[in-house]
Amino acid sequence: MEPRIKTRFNDPILHAAMQRYDIAEGNIRLLDGFESFLFEFERDGQPGILRLGHSLRRSPQLIQAEVDWINYLAAGGAGVARALFSASGRLVEALDDGQGGQFLATAFERARGKDADDSEWTPALFERYGELIGRIHALSRSYTPPHPDCVRYAWDEDDNVNVVQFLPAQDGDIAAHFAVLLKYLQTLPRDNASYGLIHQDAHRSNFFVDETGRLTLFDFDDCCYGHYIYDLAMVIFYAITNHPEPAAAVAEFLPAFLQGYRRENHLDAAWFKEIPPFLKLREIDLYAVIHRSIGPGPYEGMPWIRGFMHGRRERLLENLPYVAYDFANL
Numbered sequence: 001m002e003p004r005i006k007t008r009f010n011d012p013i014l015h016a017a018m019q020r021y022d023i024a025e026g027n028i029r030l031l032d033g034f035e036s037f038l039f040e041f042e043r044d045g046q047p048g049i050l051r052l053g054h055s056l057r058r059s060p061q062l063i064q065a066e067v068d069w070i071n072y073l074a075a076g077g078a079g080v081a082r083a084l085f086s087a088s089g090r091l092v093e094a095l096d097d098g099q100g101g102q103f104l105a106t107a108f109e110r111a112r113g114k115d116a117d118d119s120e121w122t123p124a125l126f127e128r129y130g131e132l133i134g135r136i137h138a139l140s141r142s143y144t145p146p147h148p149d150c151v152r153y154a155w156d157e158d159d160n161v162n163v164v165q166f167l168p169a170q171d172g173d174i175a176a177h178f179a180v181l182l183k184y185l186q187t188l189p190r191d192n193a194s195y196g197l198i199h200q201d202a203h204r205s206n207f208f209v210d211e212t213g214r215l216t217l218f219d220f221d222d223c224c225y226g227h228y229i230y231d232l233a234m235v236i237f238y239a240i241t242n243h244p245e246p247a248a249a250v251a252e253f254l255p256a257f258l259q260g261y262r263r264e265n266h267l268d269a270a271w272f273k274e275i276p277p278f279l280k281l282r283e284i285d286l287y288a289v290i291h292r293s294i295g296p297g298p299y300e301g302m303p304w305i306r307g308f309m310h311g312r313r314e315r316l317l318e319n320l321p322y323v324a325y326d327f328a329n330l
Contacts, residue, residue, distance in 0.1 A: 005054045008097045009037060016095050017052055017105040022087040035221060040110065047110035048084055052095075053221075055102040060092055063104050065150040066220050067091045069143060069197055070108075076139040079132050079207075081108045081218040111218050113210030120209060123256035130260030132215050133202060133235060137228045138265040140196035152197060155226035156186055163285050166292035174316045178284045185277055188227060194271060198231040200224050203238035229271040232261070233278035237322070242307035246323040258330065272330040279322035287312055 014037075018028060021043065028041040028050065036053040053063065067083035068091070074082040084107040086093050093105040116125060145151050153160060161182060164175045189195070199206075200222045207217045235257070236250065243249040261267075290305060299306040 002056070005056055006033070008054070008099055008101065009052070009103065013052070013095055013097065013103050014039075017050060017093065017103070020086045020088070020090075020093040020095075020105060021048075021050060021084070021107050023050065041107075049081070049108045049110055049218075051106050051108070051221075052103050053106075054097070055094075055104060058104065058221075060094055060102070060104055061150045062152060063092050063106060064147075065145060065152045066223055067106055068146055068150065069140075069152070069223065070220055072143055073136055073139055076135070078135045078139060079214060079216045080136075080220075081111045081216055083108055108218065111208040111216035112214070113208035113216065116204060116207075116209045121204075123252075124213070125209065125215075126253055126256035127260035128213060128215050129207075129235070130257035130262075131264050132207070132217060132260075133199075133231060134261035134264030136199065136217075137196065137231065137267070140198070140228075141192055141265075143197060152224050155198075155200065155224050155230060156182065157224075160224060161281075161285070163288035163292075166288040168291060168296070171313070171316075174284060174287070174313075177280075177316065177319050181277055181280055181284070185274075185281065188274065190227070194229070194267065195227050196225065197223060198226045198228060200226060200231065200234060202231060202235055227271070227274070227278075228265070228267055229274050230278045230281075232267075233275045234282060236275065237279055237282045240323060242304060247325045250323055250325045254330070269330065273328040275327040276321050276323075283312075283322050284316060287316060 014028075017023075018025075018041075021041075023041045023043055027043070028039050030037070031040050031049070032038040035057070036051050039050040039052075041048050041050050070080055070083050071091075073080045083091050085091060086105075086107070091106065095103045095105060097103055155161070164178060167175055199217065199220060201219065202217060206219045207215045209215055236254065239253045240246040240249040286308065290309060294302070294305065297306070297309065299309060
């Protein structure tokens with residue numbers, strides 16, 4: 001978390017948020033504090049998640065746009081963790097931080113179930129995963145924000161793709177590759193059939209699976225307007241990263257995933273050739289963000305990051321595909 005946000009947080013802020021959402025003392029515990037402060041709570045016998053973000057990172061309008069879309073998806077039958085109203089009937093509660101900014105409190109249903117373990121990572125789950133993302137994309141095609149001021153940003157706005165500043169000084173060639181890649185992706189059409197609100201981070205750690213096999217997606221903090229194929233590329237990226245045979249992992253994962261996806265949403269087959277550049281976009285972005293947030297290593301106690309970063313600079317300098325797989329014929 002950014003130090004300028006972390007240092008503004010205190011117990012009175014938390015207690016004010018608990019009061020706004022009618023959460024009793026002793027019914028809340030801290031879960032995480034990476035981008036926002038996340039707490040698990042219980043209210044009226046029901047578990048929930050309280051998120052405290054800051055206006056330095058997201059405006060109240062952006063968060064209002066996020067939670068409105070989430071509840072639109074939930075109303076449309078998508079498996080997502082619905083946003084909850086505060087005691088006064090609001091989806092976003094602003095709490096003054098005493099330094100000219102605001103902590104912005106939102107609450108969500110706690111997703112049923114748990115993380116999918118390796119024994120559950122099967123074609124049957126891949127198919128349900130595809131259905132979920134397909135349903136979200138199908139619903140997004142008919143979604144209209146309730147107010148013109150409450151609109152999420154586009155995937156290529158500066159704050160979302162301005163990662164070159166985080167690259168080490170010696171990585172000028174990687175920055176150049178990124179500039180060319182971004183310019184190309186910005187030429188892609190943005191029609192209603194292929195472009196709309198997407199999760200942008202719908203990886204395995206952002207959904208739970210319950211005892212019936214139902215998936216519930218959460219953590220929509222990075223949602224934005226983007227190409228639906230970009231959302232699929234992000235799913236593929238995290239499904240294969242650090243796999244010893246990534247092409248084989250794609251071949252195992254993607255057919256079942258697309259079978260489920262195509263039951264819910266149609267995406268023209270011509271879009272699948274754009275998966276490799278979107279994979280590369282995420283590869284460079286993650287490489288830069290790791291340098292920003294953690295540094296050059298050695299990533300002790302961080303096996304996933306260590307695995308991703310191993311040999312990554314050399315691959316990026318050679319501009320190699322993220323995975324050697326023919327997506328064009330899907």
